[in-house]
Amino acid sequence: MGIVSKGAKCDVEGCDKDGARSLNSSRVENAGLRLKSSGKKAALCKEHYKEWKKETKEDRDLERARYDRF
Numbered sequence: 001m002g003i004v005s006k007g008a009k010c011d012v013e014g015c016d017k018d019g020a021r022s023l024n025s026s027r028v029e030n031a032g033l034r035l036k037s038s039g040k041k042a043a044l045c046k047e048h049y050k051e052w053k054k055e056t057k058e059d060r061d062l063e064r065a066r067y068d069r070f
Contacts, residue, residue, distance in 0.1 A: 003043055010045035011035045019043030023052070031055040 008019040013034045025035060025042040031052050035042050044052060 003041055008043040010048055011037055011042040012044065012048045015045060015048060017045035017047070020046045021049045023049075027056070028052060 003022050004019045008022070009015075010017050010019050011025070011028075013036050020043075022041045022043050025037075025039060028042045028044065029035060032055055033044075033048060033052060
């Protein structure tokens, strides 16, 4: 059972919507989102998850390409 299924709220400062996805908190902070808590996992609502996806699109494409070579 993950943190989202337990009813976690969005961990981004100023947001109190229900969490939809959980990600590694260091990856979320590297994307420029400020978090309220400093745990291993961060819960993000749909809007902040969408924002995170937009900010990290290029990095994720490069990461995927690194493993698609073989």
